Amino acid sequence: MRTSPRALLTGLAAGAGAVVALWLAQAAPSLRLDALFATFAHLSGLLAAYGILVMLLLMARVPALEHGVGADRLARLHALGGRYVLTLCLAHAALALCAYTAHTGTDLPAATAGLLSYPALAAAVAGTALLAAVGLSSARALRRRVRHETWRALHLPAYLGAALAFGHQLAGPDLAGGPFAAWLWTVLHTGVGVLLTWYRLIVPVRQALRHSLRIVEVRTEGPDVVSVVMQGLALDALRAEPGQFFRWRFLDRRLWRTALPFSLSAPPRNDTLRITVKVCGDHTRRMRRLRPGVRVLATGPFGAMTAHRRTRRKVLLLAGGVGITPMRALFESLPGGPGDLTLLYRAGSAHQLVLRDELEAIAAARGAALHYLLGPSDAPFDPLAPRALRNLVPDLPEHDVYLCGPPGMTRAAVSALKRAGVPAPRIHTERFAF
Ligand SMILES: Cc1cc2nc3c(=O)[nH]c(=O)nc-3n(C[C@H](O)[C@H](O)[C@H](O)COP(=O)(O)OP(=O)(O)OC[C@H]3O[C@@H](n4cnc5c(N)ncnc54)[C@H](O)[C@@H]3O)c2cc1C
Known part of the structure; x- marks a missing residue:
């Protein structure tokens, strides 16, 4: 319910x-x-x-x-x-x-x-x-x-x-x-x-007793980004959905005191969960040094930015920076045929794009559109302006939009989407901050 x-x-x-x-x-x-x-x-x-x-x-x-x-x-x-x-x-x-x-x-x-x-x-x-x-x-x-x-x-x-x-x-x-x-x-x-x-x-x-979650892999995705792959028992029972997040407590000497929220960056499968983390402070910096075998307590799933919010056949996924994580999971799993899904991924430069190979493979396999919107946020050309968005997605008002990114980008994108004709109830956002 x-x-x-x-x-x-x-x-x-x-x-x-x-x-x-x-x-x-x-x-x-x-x-x-x-x-x-x-x-x-x-x-x-x-x-x-x-x-x-x-x-x-x-x-x-x-x-x-x-x-x-x-x-x-x-x-x-x-x-x-x-x-x-x-x-x-x-x-x-x-x-x-x-x-x-x-x-x-x-x-x-x-x-x-x-x-x-x-x-x-x-x-x-x-x-x-x-x-x-x-x-x-x-x-x-x-x-x-x-x-x-x-x-x-x-x-x-x-x-x-x-x-x-x-x-x-x-x-x-x-x-x-x-x-x-x-x-x-x-x-x-x-x-x-x-x-x-x-x-x-x-x-x-x-949940901690039942699922016995452990890290099985820590993979570098970019200069300041790592993916942490975890495996456990009976993870189906969690009924986690793409777009959702957990609060993760890594039982490592430097991290056990705090539970940090991270979205799933891939749909759960084969008793495996994956998150992708950008270093932005003390805890995320320590996460780069996590090793396979470390036990993890995960509480969740939480979050409402899932397929249940969808009201239209066509969906635009709009990600900024590390906001790509829930979008990556949704891009793979949202039901739809060729032409139904578009992913716009905003980043400062190509160097900052993560999970790129996976995104391109999903786009090719599903017949989905994928565009990278690159450049500094203060550049004269704004790829998130209403006209730029309409050029990329001509039937934009017919879409549901899922949006996740830094607060400034999210505010600007919501306003641009509304001006481009998307009704507010069809813009589904999640903030990476409480
Ligand atoms: C729903 C949600 C999903 C997220 N998903 C991702 C993701 O997939 N990938 C990713 O890289 N980041 C994600 N984040 C952001 C990530 O949780 C923070 O960047 C991380 O907790 C910062 O920890 P830090 O100690 O390294 O940085 P700090 O410098 O200590 O904190 C940076 C910011 O994170 C906030 N923060 C710190 N600790 C917590 C906490 N325990 N709970 C909530 N907020 C906290 C602080 O208020 C601060 O604004 C998500 C956040 C939320 C709320």
């Missing part, structure tokens, strides 16, 4: 609507200042709690979401939603404090001390502080400065924050007043907890 982005957004909006309906059903109309503060504190609190649940669900790696919506889109939704959820948490705390101050007629410090004397509220404040710290650590300016692993580790307290905030939700009037609402709230939280535990902890361990 795959959840489409539209179905996900509709479901989330419906959930938010149900939360507002729950609040309306319990809210007692009053124009007293303390009651007004209290009722909006409840609304913001309920929405914040729902939002926390949604944030956790988006990151639970549920296959229906990962394969239907895509990991990059889920991560973007999570990042955007996180800001609103944090704002709602802080608004809830401020409104609750104002309500208590107005109700008791005390000053702010006394009201704060009064509220903190309730253990569930003190826990909720600690939870909110943890969530705020996690949110701050994701601020773009800070995120750029810390390593990916550090940033991931900084996210772990968010689970504790969510758990600490949960206790006081059941005590609030909206839920405590309605046994069904309290039961439903508990079921939803338990459900998301189970999904997180299952897909982020149990499934990876099961």
Whole structure:
């Protein structure tokens, strides 16, 4: 089963609507200042709690979401939603404090001390502080400065924050007043907890034990590019599709600490998986020195840029740089007859093209078109301009387009494709960054 982005957004909006309906059903109309503060504190609190649940669900790696919506889109939704959820948490705390101050007629410090004397509220404040710290650590300016692993580790307290905030939700009037609402709230939280535990902890361990993946070959494809071929047991059971990626942990002295995302650069076959990696930092540099025999833990598959997205007979695959990896796998495996498939491969120079022999063999065998778009990105002639694309693919608006490349190229290509007449829903992209 795959959840489409539209179905996900509709479901989330419906959930938010149900939360507002729950609040309306319990809210007692009053124009007293303390009651007004209290009722909006409840609304913001309920929405914040729902939002926390949604944030956790988006990151639970549920296959229906990962394969239907895509990991990059889920991560973007999570990042955007996180800001609103944090704002709602802080608004809830401020409104609750104002309500208590107005109700008791005390000053702010006394009201704060009064509220903190309730253990569930003190826990909720600690939870909110943890969530705020996690949110701050994701601020773009800070995120750029810390390593990916550090940033991931900084996210772990968010689970504790969510758990600490949960206790006081059941005590609030909206839920405590309605046994069904309290039961439903508990079921939803338990459900998301189970999904997180299952897909982020149990499934990876099961996959590691079942498939016993090992490196069988490390092949140099170019000056800074290597392919890593891995073999394991019962890999069919993974049901990995061309266009998808795994998170790979190489159990080598220098690499075991981190799981890195790489797309399959060939369709899975004969219990063999292959990735092709461009050196761009510390970990990818170390990958050049991997040797046959090293054990690999692979979690996945993830990603939605697969044949399921296709809506047209004709398909254009557009790759930039190392974005060729999922395109190479799709080029070989997407169903189609002669003339149905075109691959455009953008690179700075012929020297930077990888997997070239394979691409040319596939093009010849399938009667597919293959064009290399070479030259620096600041050259006067832009091969990705709408007119240039239409010259290469005259019936471009009739195509589905699969696109993978560096962020700048992807943005420019999406805009050019739209101007060349390809409707946005038929442009399928994947970003190599979360
Ligand atoms: C879905 C997906 C598929 C990818 N497929 C390929 C591929 O087929 N071939 C290829 O060469 N590259 C691919 N990448 C990019 C590759 O994952 C990064 O280049 C690599 O992780 C960088 O590691 P590094 O330590 O060498 O570089 P660094 O300099 O540490 O990181 C470079 C960039 O990679 C990001 N990154 C680092 N570690 C991780 C991580 N654990 N998880 C997510 N992002 C991380 C960082 O945010 C940074 O922006 C893919 C990325 C994604 C998200």
